[in-house]
Amino acid sequence: MSKRRSIIVELTPLLDVIMILMFLILIQSEGRVETAYVETRETFETELAAAQAELDAAMSEFEAYHYEQFGELYSLRQQVSEFNELLLGMDEDAGIIMVNLVANPNNINTRHVTIESPSHTARTDLSWDTLLRNQASFDISNILAEQLRNMENSVAFIVLRYDGTATFVDDLRLIQLAIHNQRLHNPNVFTITLDLR
Numbered sequence: 001m002s003k004r005r006s007i008i009v010e011l012t013p014l015l016d017v018i019m020i021l022m023f024l025i026l027i028q029s030e031g032r033v034e035t036a037y038v039e040t041r042e043t044f045e046t047e048l049a050a051a052q053a054e055l056d057a058a059m060s061e062f063e064a065y066h067y068e069q070f071g072e073l074y075s076l077r078q079q080v081s082e083f084n085e086l087l088l089g090m091d092e093d094a095g096i097i098m099v100n101l102v103a104n105p106n107n108i109n110t111r112h113v114t115i116e117s118p119s120h121t122a123r124t125d126l127s128w129d130t131l132l133r134n135q136a137s138f139d140i141s142n143i144l145a146e147q148l149r150n151m152e153n154s155v156a157f158i159v160l161r162y163d164g165t166a167t168f169v170d171d172l173r174l175i176q177l178a179i180h181n182q183r184l185h186n187p188n189v190f191t192i193t194l195d196l197r
Contacts, residue, residue, distance in 0.1 A: 079194060095153035097144065101162035101175055111171060113140060117147040126171055133174065140178040148186060156189045158182065164197040 098116040111126040113136070122143045124136050148156055158179050162172060176193075183189045 076195070076197075095151040095156045097147050097151075097156060097158045099140075099144075099158060099160045099175060099179065101160070101167055101171060103163065103166040103168070103171070108168075111168070113175060115140065115143045115147065117151065119150055120147050122147075126174070133170075137174050137178055140175060141181055144178060144182045145185075148182060148189065154188060156186070157192060158189060159192045159194065161194045161196055164195040 095117065098114075100114045100116070102112050102114065104110045109128070113124045113126065115122045115124075124139045124143070126136050127133060144158065160175060160179060179191055183191065
């Protein structure tokens with residue numbers, strides 16, 4: 001009996017030491033877990049903030065791009081709407097001359113201008129040759145002047161229509177100059193320009 005008691009008595013302090021060591025290991029583990037948790041949370045928050053900033057930048061770029069695209073579409077729709085309202089609002093005192101710049105994107109040498117009024121339609125071909133371009137400018141001016149003279153309206157609108165994706169700037173300037181010359185000689189002539197792209 002005494003042998004058993006002495007063994008029990010000797011194990012009790014050893015168990016106390018083991019319990020204290022386990023308690024210290026547990027406290028250290030808790031500290032490590034908390035440190036790992038804080039570090040993981042900070043890393044996650046940093047990565048989340050970076051991803052959010054990247055998403056915000058991408059959304060801003062996306063919105064700016066689509067705002068620009070839809071802005072051009074809205075502007076074009078607004079022009080067409082204003083033109084339709086203008087046509088509907090015109091009475092018998094106003095006449096319309098349509099000037100169409102026609103270009104074939106597959107063949108840059110086949111460009112021409114059609115000029116249409118209620119009483120007359122004419123066509124002039126455009127060329128790269130300087131003399132022929134001067135002649136085309138002269139012809140456009142003469143056709144416009146003749147059609148304006150033949151109109152019995154007190155006010156005339158010259159509507160220039162073209163496709164900006166298939167039009168050369170020099171051709172557009174040539175026509176705009178001819179229209180401008182008519183406006184200089186007749187204050188009752190107004191112009192509208194429509195890019196149909």
